[in-house]
Amino acid sequence: MKKILSILLTLAMAVSLLAGCGGQTSNNTPTTSAEETGSRETIKIGVGFRAGIDLEAAKAFFDMLAKQYNVEFVYSEVLKDIEAELAFIDNAASIGCKAIISWAINNVEQAASASAKHEMYYVCHSQWRDNWDGSNPYWVGTCGFANPPKGVMYKEMLDEFLKENEAKGIVVTSGLASSANIQHIETTTATLQAIMDYYGLTFTGGSVSDLAVLSSGTKLDNDKGLNVYLLPGTPTNSEGYTTQLSTLMCSGAYNIVASYDVNTSLINVVNEAEEVTGFNIIVGGIAIINDAMTEIFNSKDRFGTCPVDRCAIQYSSITQGAMFAMVYNAVTGYDDILRNDDGTCTGYGCGQVTVYDPGNGAIYGSLDNASNPDSIVATVEWVDTLIVERTPNFTKDAWIKNFVNVDCNTLAEAAIERIR
Numbered sequence: 001m002k003k004i005l006s007i008l009l010t011l012a013m014a015v016s017l018l019a020g021c022g023g024q025t026s027n028n029t030p031t032t033s034a035e036e037t038g039s040r041e042t043i044k045i046g047v048g049f050r051a052g053i054d055l056e057a058a059k060a061f062f063d064m065l066a067k068q069y070n071v072e073f074v075y076s077e078v079l080k081d082i083e084a085e086l087a088f089i090d091n092a093a094s095i096g097c098k099a100i101i102s103w104a105i106n107n108v109e110q111a112a113s114a115s116a117k118h119e120m121y122y123v124c125h126s127q128w129r130d131n132w133d134g135s136n137p138y139w140v141g142t143c144g145f146a147n148p149p150k151g152v153m154y155k156e157m158l159d160e161f162l163k164e165n166e167a168k169g170i171v172v173t174s175g176l177a178s179s180a181n182i183q184h185i186e187t188t189t190a191t192l193q194a195i196m197d198y199y200g201l202t203f204t205g206g207s208v209s210d211l212a213v214l215s216s217g218t219k220l221d222n223d224k225g226l227n228v229y230l231l232p233g234t235p236t237n238s239e240g241y242t243t244q245l246s247t248l249m250c251s252g253a254y255n256i257v258a259s260y261d262v263n264t265s266l267i268n269v270v271n272e273a274e275e276v277t278g279f280n281i282i283v284g285g286i287a288i289i290n291d292a293m294t295e296i297f298n299s300k301d302r303f304g305t306c307p308v309d310r311c312a313i314q315y316s317s318i319t320q321g322a323m324f325a326m327v328y329n330a331v332t333g334y335d336d337i338l339r340n341d342d343g344t345c346t347g348y349g350c351g352q353v354t355v356y357d358p359g360n361g362a363i364y365g366s367l368d369n370a371s372n373p374d375s376i377v378a379t380v381e382w383v384d385t386l387i388v389e390r391t392p393n394f395t396k397d398a399w400i401k402n403f404v405n406v407d408c409n410t411l412a413e414a415a416i417e418r419i420r
Contacts, residue, residue, distance in 0.1 A: 040070065043331055045324075046092030046120075048076045048085055048102040051236065054290040054316065060370040061317045061378070065324055068380050069387075082106035086114050093118035099327035101320075105181075108132065112139040121330040123323045127182045128347025139345050140326045141338060144183070145314050146349030146404075168255045168279075169227025170195065171248055175260035178215035178232045184260045187286070188212035188230070191258050192220075199224055217244055227253045235265035242269060249273035249281065259285030264292045267299075267307045274302050284310040286352075289368050297361035306361050312352040315368050315412065317378035322348065322403045325386035334388040338396060348399070353377075353408045367415050374418040377411045 047062060049055060055075075062073045074097055076088045085104040089111065092100060099121040102111060108124050109132055115122035116138035126142045134141070172191050175184035192208040195201070201224035203211060211220060211230060220228040229248055233241040242265055248254055250273045259266055262285045270281050280303050287293050287308070301307045326348075329337055339345055355364050369375040384390040385402040 042070050042072050043099075043328070044072045044074060044092075044095065044097040045327060045331075046074045046076070046088065046097040046100045048079050048088050048100060048104045050103045050105065051078050051080070052288070053078075053103055054288070054368070054370070056370040057290070057368050058316060058320060060373070061320050061368075061376055062324070064373065064376065064380065065321070065383065068383075069324075069328060071324075071328070079104040079106070082110060085111050089114045089118070089120070093120055098331045099123075101323045101327060108142070109136075112136050115139070121327045121335065123326045125319060125323065126347070127186070127349065129182065134340070134344035134346060136345070137335070137343075138330075140330050140335065141345040142347035143319055143323045143326060144347070144349050145319060145352050167226070169229070169253045170256045170258060171229050171231060171245070171254045173245070173257065173259040173261075173266070173285075174212060174214070174230055174232045175234055176232075176237070177260075178213050180213075183286075185212055187260050192228075192230075195226070195228060199226055201226060203228075229254065234261070235263065245269050246272060250276045252277045252279070254281075255279045256282045257284070259283065261285055262287040262293070262296070262308055262311050264296065267296050270307060271301055280305075282309045283307060285312075286314060287311040288314050288316065289365060294362075294365035294369075297365035308355075308361060310355065312354045313364055313412075314352055315377040315408065317368050317376050318350060318406070318408060318411065321378040321383040322350070322386060325383060325403075329386075329388050332389060334394075337388060337394065338399060348404055350403055350406050351408050353412045363416055364412065366419060367412060372419060375415055377408075377415045379411075379414075382406075382411065 049058070059075060065071060066073055074092055074095065079085045079088060085102065085106055089100055097120055100115050100123070102122065102124040104111065105124060105126050108126060111124065112122045113136060116136050119138065121138050121140050123140050124142050125144050127144050128142045172188060174188040175181060177184040177188045189208050189212040192203070192211055196203065196208065201222040204221045204223065205211060205218070214230055215232055217229065217231050220230055222228065231241070231245060231248065232238070235242050245266070246269045249257070249269055257266065257270065262283065266283065270283055273279070274281055296307060299307060326338065329335070336343070338348070353364065355361055367375045367377050382402070386399060388394040391398060
């Protein structure tokens with residue numbers, strides 16, 4: 001089972017990496033040391049949070065950066081909608097903030113425009129959309145996790161799986177794809193495409209891009225008769241979501257869950273369904289490390305194994321460090337260093353840390369822990385490689401090398417060595 005899930009999730013997490021064009025230089029700018037940075041006026045940066053972010057871990061990392069770069073971070077409460085984000089932007093401007101780092105992802109262009117009115121630079125945690133207008137001079141772009149492409153090894157694992165196992169059915173949870181969440185749309189679309197490719201089936205209800213954004217739970221009929229069910233929504237934003245998921249998993253018709261997000265609610269439902277059906281239900285998806293996820297990694301299901309069979313882990317400190325570097329470079333006079341040749345901004349993404357062996361989950365789940373600075377995956381030394389002032393002869397190519405192409409597994413393994 002783990003082998004088929006590897007295919008579906010790898011494809012589900014395959015998204016386009018928008019890295020812009022060309023390679024601008026910083027005109028051989030001399031580097032600035034931490035001591036020199038500390039001698040100038042403190043830079044204030046506003047940070048807007050949405051639900052689902054590990055606030056304590058995020059603040060711990062930013063507080064570490066604050067000491068190194070002479071920055072003061074101003075934190076929001078959880079921003080539930082665009083009105084809340086706009087109010088936070090106005091408040092940040094009133095107290096002298098020079099930039100906004102945002103996870104809110106409500107209406108990105110509107111938020112970026114609001115920041116520009118106050119002459120504050122703006123970056124958000126998101127994938128870039130082709131229909132966005134990047135001409136706003138104060139919008140430095142977007143930053144997030146891109147996803148690895150499908151590899152030959154996964155095809156080989158799928159072939160081996162099909163010889164040994166039978167898939168009863170697959171539940172695809174699509175999260176907020178129906179509400180235009182970019183990552184969830186791409187994850188769901190790629191998962192459905194993977195099912196089509198590897199089972200040689202055709203969905204009769206429409207294209208995968210149309211099916212991915214369905215707003216209600218739907219059994220996806222296909223010419224092979226494979227049970228595939230698309231379940232939109234989230235445990236916190238969708239009434240009846242958990243009950244519907246439980247009904248599906250306890251029906252005995254499904255033994256694989258490919259999820260937009262691995263969370264406590266999902267694992268509780270799967271554990272219940274395993275008791276009811278006797279199936280070893282295979283679970284995988286994308287995981288953001290927090291206390292709840294760490295607890296899941298350290299737990300065992302009724303079969304004595306980790307409840308999560310495979311997941312791609314996102315360590316927020318990596319994209320936090322990159323988003324900070326984007327606005328810090330802009331505030332310190334290098335606002336054009338990452339822009340396209342035509343002057344527009346764009347989006348950047350890096351890879352994820354993938355746990356293939358669930359037995360490694362416990363140690364991976366101990367990283368980015370707010371109470372242990374050594375566990376933070378992104379170090380100040382790494383962030384320095386993204387800062388124009390700290391890197392001699394900085395170019396966009398250096399950014400691509402040190403962020404877009406960063407080996408997240410190497411960063412995570414270094415953090416593991418520090419806490420052992």
